[in-house]
Amino acid sequence: MRAVEIVVLISIILGFALLLTLGYQYLVPADDIRALAKFYLLTTYFNPNYTYTAGATETVTAIVWDYRGLDTLFETTVFYIALAGCLILARGLYKEEKEASKPGSGLSVIVRGVTKITAPMIIVVGVSIALHGHLTPGGGFQGGATMAVLPLLIIVIFSLAPLIRRGFTPSRLAIIRGFALIGIGLVSIILALIGLVLGINAYVFQSLPKPDAPLGFPSEVEGALMGGILWFFNLFESIAVVAAFTIAFIAILLIESRG
Amino acid sequence: MDVSMINTYLLMVTLAAMIVNFVLSLYGVFFKPHYIKKIIALSMLSDTANTIALYIGYRKWVNGTPPTIPVITNRSIEGIYDVVRRSVDPLPPALVLTAVVIGLATTLFLVYLGYVLYTHYKTLDMREIRRLKG
Numbered sequence: 001m002r003a004v005e006i007v008v009l010i011s012i013i014l015g016f017a018l019l020l021t022l023g024y025q026y027l028v029p030a031d032d033i034r035a036l037a038k039f040y041l042l043t044t045y046f047n048p049n050y051t052y053t054a055g056a057t058e059t060v061t062a063i064v065w066d067y068r069g070l071d072t073l074f075e076t077t078v079f080y081i082a083l084a085g086c087l088i089l090a091r092g093l094y095k096e097e098k099e100a101s102k103p104g105s106g107l108s109v110i111v112r113g114v115t116k117i118t119a120p121m122i123i124v125v126g127v128s129i130a131l132h133g134h135l136t137p138g139g140g141f142q143g144g145a146t147m148a149v150l151p152l153l154i155i156v157i158f159s160l161a162p163l164i165r166r167g168f169t170p171s172r173l174a175i176i177r178g179f180a181l182i183g184i185g186l187v188s189i190i191l192a193l194i195g196l197v198l199g200i201n202a203y204v205f206q207s208l209p210k211p212d213a214p215l216g217f218p219s220e221v222e223g224a225l226m227g228g229i230l231w232f233f234n235l236f237e238s239i240a241v242v243a244a245f246t247i248a249f250i251a252i253l254l255i256e257s258r259g
Numbered sequence: 260m261d262v263s264m265i266n267t268y269l270l271m272v273t274l275a276a277m278i279v280n281f282v283l284s285l286y287g288v289f290f291k292p293h294y295i296k297k298i299i300a301l302s303m304l305s306d307t308a309n310t311i312a313l314y315i316g317y318r319k320w321v322n323g324t325p326p327t328i329p330v331i332t333n334r335s336i337e338g339i340y341d342v343v344r345r346s347v348d349p350l351p352p353a354l355v356l357t358a359v360v361i362g363l364a365t366t367l368f369l370v371y372l373g374y375v376l377y378t379h380y381k382t383l384d385m386r387e388i389r390r391l392k393g
Contacts, residue, residue: 005289012285016278026315027274028267033318037348045331046339059329059349064356075357082364086371137328141360248367255374 040067055208055219056134056227064139065233069205073188076237080181083244087170090251107157115157122150130238134227140234144241151246155253163250170250173243180240187232191215205229274314280307294373294383298366305362309355316351 020027044062046053054062064072129136130143154163188205195202195215202215207228209216217228284307287300318326321344329349331342373383380388 008289016281023315028270029317029319031319033316033346033348034350037316037350038343040349041329041343041346042339045334057331057334059331059346060352060356063349063353068353071357075360079360079364082368085368089371089375135330137330139356141356252370 053208054228054230055225056230057225058134058136058138058227060137061133061139061230061234062227065230066205066207066228069188069229069233073184076181076184076240079244080177080240083177083247086248087174087251090255111157115153119150119153122153123147126150126238126242130234131231133234134230135225140237141241143234144238145245147238147242148245148249151242152249155249160250160253163246168246168250170247173247173250177240177243177247180236180243183236184233184240187229187236191217274311277307277311277314281311292385294376294385297385298369298373301369302362302366305358309358312351312355312358316348318347321345 040059040063043053044059045055045057054066056062056066126143126147126149128143129138129146130140133139133143151163151168191202191206192204194200195213200215201213203210203213206213206215207217207230208219217232218226219228220226281304284300284303288297288304291297291300320326324345326347327342327345329342329346329352331339333339333341376388377383380391382388
């Protein structure tokens with residue numbers, strides 16, 4: 001056993017030395033960024049007719065959902081599969097729902113009042129972060145994570161009962177999450193399907209019209225930037241993330257109440 | 260001693276602290292006996308790796324002004340070229356965003372796995388579980 005640990009430690013040290021050898025020119029920041037980064041920054045929002053661009057002013061969201069869109073789609077799938085695995089491991093907990101939702105438990109009046117005041121603000125900030133994801137730093141995941149603070153606060157401060165009483169059961173949240181994931185899938189393939197029906201050239205994950213593919217999502221609506229496909233992805237991703245976090249919080253609390 | 264050497268020294272302090280953090284979290288993952296402490300060390304490990312990735316995307320100041328976030332606020336051609344001249348690398352934040360979500364998913368799964376371990380063995384101490392032999 002001891003020999004195995006020593007071998008693991010030595011290989012970690014040697015591997016870290018290899019990483020430092022390969023990346024030593026990046027340890028002190030350079031005067032200029034790499035050519036790939038310059039390409040992303042230049043083509044994110046470049047010319048008036050939006051050919052070969054993402055049409056968004058926020059480069060990170062454009063990279064996440066447009067340039068590397070399939071990667072992010074599979075990342076969302078990994079999150080969904082992990083959550084499904086968690087719910088399978090925690091099966092048999094739903095019988096405890098009625099027992100766990102005792103009314104009258106919770107914290108003091110001051111904490112409850114402040115939570116009631118800040119609840120709409122949290123939702124507004126989360127929606128703003130999610131739907132401005134193509135204009136300002138943020139995006140669907142960040143906005144959804146911000147909004148998921150509210151169910152956590154409600155669970156900690158008011159107990160689980162108000163959430164369950166308003167219909168936010170884990171099974172219903174899983175259905176909401178499924179609809180949001182179906183929305184992500186449909187947005188990513190709908191233009192390819194329309195192109196298949198009409199006989200026009202179109203791609204999966206096509207955001208804006210390209211010279212060889214005339215179909216595309218709108219880049220501007222009434223003068224406001226839409227970022228093509230990015231707005232729809234941010235909307236559905238925030239719904240999916242807030243539902244997923246709420247399911248996880250409720251399931252962890254049910255484990256705790258069961259002992 | 261000129262200013263650039265002090266700047267480089269401070270950056271190296273940051274980098275050395277991150278590497279020490281990396282080593283400590285690896286020690287926690289391998290040698291801490293409790294399952295929850297292993298999970299905490301694992302999340303420390305992933306956060307440190309993400310911070311190093313963001314550090315690599317940083318750049319030097321341009322003409323005495325700090326680098327900006329990669330967001331285009333002035334939508335004219337000059338504004339875009341100004342962002343290209345002054346922005347940090349946008350690729351590491353995008354990769355870190357993916358890594359954060361994946362790390363969250365794995366942490367969530369490990370927590371539930373710990374719940375199953377606890378209901379099965381009535382302990383989360385890895386030495387005890389190893390002694391009980393499966």
